Amino acid sequence: MNFNLKTLLYSAFFILSLVLFSCKGKEAQQEGPALTGDSIIDQLTLSLEKAPDDISLLYQRASAYYDKEEFEASISDLEKAMQIDSLKPEIYHLLADNYLDYYRSREALDMMEEAVRLFPDRIPSLLKLSEMQLILNQYENSVFTVNEILRLSPQNSEAYFMLGMNFRAMKDIDRAINSFQTAVENDPELVDAWLILGELHDQKGSKDAIKFYDNALSVAPDKPEVLHSKAFYLQNNDDIAGALDLYKQIILSSPNYTDAYLNSGILYMEQDSLDLAFEQMNLLADVQPQNPMAYYYRSMIHSAYGNYEAAAIDLQNSLNINPDFKEAEEMLKEVQSKLPAQSEGE
Numbered sequence: 277m278n279f280n281l282k283t284l285l286y287s288a289f290f291i292l293s294l295v296l297f298s299c300k301g302k303e304a305q306q307e308g309p310a311l312t313g314d315s316i317i318d319q320l321t322l323s324l325e326k327a328p329d330d331i332s333l334l335y336q337r338a339s340a341y342y343d344k345e346e347f348e349a350s351i352s353d354l355e356k357a358m359q360i361d362s363l364k365p366e367i368y369h370l371l372a373d374n375y376l377d378y379y380r381s382r383e384a385l386d387m388m389e390e391a392v393r394l395f396p397d398r399i400p401s402l403l404k405l406s407e408m409q410l411i412l413n414q415y416e417n418s419v420f421t422v423n424e425i426l427r428l429s430p431q432n433s434e435a436y437f438m439l440g441m442n443f444r445a446m447k448d449i450d451r452a453i454n455s456f457q458t459a460v461e462n463d464p465e466l467v468d469a470w471l472i473l474g475e476l477h478d479q480k481g482s483k484d485a486i487k488f489y490d491n492a493l494s495v496a497p498d499k500p501e502v503l504h505s506k507a508f509y510l511q512n513n514d515d516i517a518g519a520l521d522l523y524k525q526i527i528l529s530s531p532n533y534t535d536a537y538l539n540s541g542i543l544y545m546e547q548d549s550l551d552l553a554f555e556q557m558n559l560l561a562d563v564q565p566q567n568p569m570a571y572y573y574r575s576m577i578h579s580a581y582g583n584y585e586a587a588a589i590d591l592q593n594s595l596n597i598n599p600d601f602k603e604a605e606e607m608l609k610e611v612q613s614k615l616p617a618q619s620e621g622e
Contacts, residue, residue, distance in 0.1 A: 316340050331357045331364065338370060347378040365395050369404055381412055392421075399425055399432065406438045415442045433463035440472065449476055460491075467496050471505050478509060485509065500530040507539070516543055527559075534564045541573060550577050568594040572604050575611070584614045 341350035368391035409418035440455030474488035507522035541556030578587035
């Protein structure tokens, strides 16, 4: 009897040990790092398992999360990094970007103000603060920050660029032009400054505006955005052929630049070249199937040819992509009114 009892006890202990070991094994499997399927983030997560306080790894993963618009995860990594070392200015910058894109603009501004308090002579932080103030329409504060940069670095081209951005926002066109002109004098490679100078001179009705677009192209001859800016200027100044030539150049060099198809298609429609316009809108729909404008303008061409059923299909596609597209909704009602009435049996 005692032998049987001892045997039963050993057996029960053995079984219990197996159960506990199995549970611990499952727990060990569950305790591993949570992976996302993103190779970059997952590699950083595995590296952080071995070095959880590595600021560089935390910052890299926060940047990767930010690029994927996973703002809470990015902020969490940056806050942990800041607890380890609060004197890394790049952490403040990325936190500010996260807060701003996450619709927490007050916190974004607070973050950059704190960065400048800690690093009062650091020009990238001052530039970031002035940009944040500009975005939040705090123009006077932004100008004050820019002036502090110019005190530290009197020929700083980016500071003059920011000064121009503020004056343009305040509708002070002459001072904006002066600021952007100083910016490109200090750094002729500032493409955006050349483009804005072209835009501002065009607003003033100056015939010299074209030379600023050409200066931008001399710096970045293959950049589609620069070609597009000049093409848009030309089409607004009645040089349709010149604009279309530039849009063709963009399409050949940058076939995924969708605005070139859209704008050239609209220009062809205005010239009553409906076949060419239809071709451009088809290409736009192929390159970017989720662009509601492709179907909207293509429906106009269908309607011009009397193909109301095809026009209705395109307008419905446009509304499926953007249900708030009021112009497409109104046009669909108009097109449907022109469709033949269905028989009762249909």
